Amino acid sequence: MPLVLNQQRDYSSDMWSHRAVLIVAISLLFWALSCPAQQGSTKGEFTPLDSDCIQKQFGSEFTRVTGYPTLTGDFDNDGVEDLAVVARGKNPLIDADEHHFRVLDPYDEFFGVGDPKITSQFGAIDPEHKGLVLLIIHGAGADAWRAETPKAKFVIINLPFKQVAVKHVQIKKKLVTAIYSEETGAAESTSVIVFDGKKYKYQPMGSNLN
Numbered sequence: 217m218p219l220v221l222n223q224q225r226d227y228s229s230d231m232w233s234h235r236a237v238l239i240v241a242i243s244l245l246f247w248a249l250s251c252p253a254q255q256g257s258t259k260g261e262f263t264p265l266d267s268d269c270i271q272k273q274f275g276s277e278f279t280r281v282t283g284y285p286t287l288t289g290d291f292d293n294d295g296v297e298d299l300a301v302v303a304r305g306k307n308p309l310i311d312a313d314e315h316h317f318r319v320l321d322p323y324d325e326f327f328g329v330g331d332p333k334i335t336s337q338f339g340a341i342d343p344e345h346k347g348l349v350l351l352i353i354h355g356a357g358a359d360a361w362r363a364e365t366p367k368a369k370f371v372i373i374n375l376p377f378k379q380v381a382v383k384h385v386q387i388k389k390k391l392v393t394a395i396y397s398e399e400t401g402a403a404e405s406t407s408v409i410v411f412d413g414k415k416y417k418y419q420p421m422g423s424n425l426n
Contacts, residue, residue: 266280267279267280270301270303270351273315273317273351273353273366273369274303274311274315274317274351274369274371275310275311275314275315276311277305277306277307277308277310277311278303278304278305278306278308278349278351278371279303279304280301280302280303281302281303281304281348284301284302284379284380285380285381286299286300286301287299287300287301287380287381287382287395288300288361288382289382289393290393291352291354291393291394291395291410291411292354292367292368292411292413293392293393293411294354294367296354296355296356296357296360296367297355297360297361298352298353298354298355298360298361299352299353299355299360299361300350300351300352300353300380300382300395301350301351302348302349302350302351302380303348303349303350303351304347304348304349305347305349305371305373306347307336308332308336308349308371308373309332309333309336312371315369316369317368317369317370317371318368318369318370318371318415319332319336319370319371319373320332320370320371320372320373320415320416321335321336321372321373321374322372322375322409322415322416322417322418323374323375323376323407323418324338324374325417325418326417326418326419326420332373335373335374336373336374338374345376345378345400348375348377349371349372349373349375350370350371350372350375350377350380350395350409351369351370351371351372352369352370352371352372352395352416353366353368353369354366354367354368354369354370355367370415370416372409372416375397375409375418376397376399376400376401377397377398377399377400378397378398378399378400379397379398380395380396380397380398381395381396382394382395382396383396383408385408385410385421387410387419392410392411394408394409394410394419395408395409395410395416396408396421397409405420405421405422406420406421406422407419407420407421408421
């Protein structure tokens with residue numbers, strides 16, 4: 217009889233041990249699922265950069281537009297990570313002095329008229345793309361583009377993009393980090409903008425004519 221009791225006790229002990237392990241495993245699983253995965257912007261995912269953060273650096277005229285990736289890379293080739301995001305701007309020029317950024321129009325400059333005071337009046341006809349801009353922050357120090365006072369800031373207007381990405385391209389026999397665009401329009405053109413040390417310049421890459 218004592219042998220039977222011991223066997224029952226051993227069985228009960230094993231059962232509770234298995235249950236305890238199962239409970240711990242389930243708890244760890246729920247904890248893992250509840251923690252958001254760290255996202256990498258180089259794969260087209262999003263960082264927690266909302267309109268409040270954008271307006272702190274660029275002013276109240278700009279709001280973040282979802283559906284586009286956050287782009288990071290060394291755009292000015294100084295070894296510090298930079299940032300580019302898509303936003304919608306009501307009046308890109310109005311806060312330029314207060315928030316210390318430059319408004320550039322490399323697309324229209326390529327075709328002969330690059331003064332933002334003139335070309336900011338052009339804009340896209342399509343409501344979906346009307347007012348879309350690229351906000352670029354050149355990083356400074358250890359905090360890079362997150363620095364309270366970045367190295368430089370730019371607002372790129374009138375770039376006719378439907379998708380953007382970071383690509384390494386060869387310009388004048390030099391490999392550079394560029395912001396690549398798939399453009400709107402029937403020709404399905406592609407292009408890049410690259411920083412030349414002073415400003416961003418537009419470079420068409422070709423068309424996909426099907």
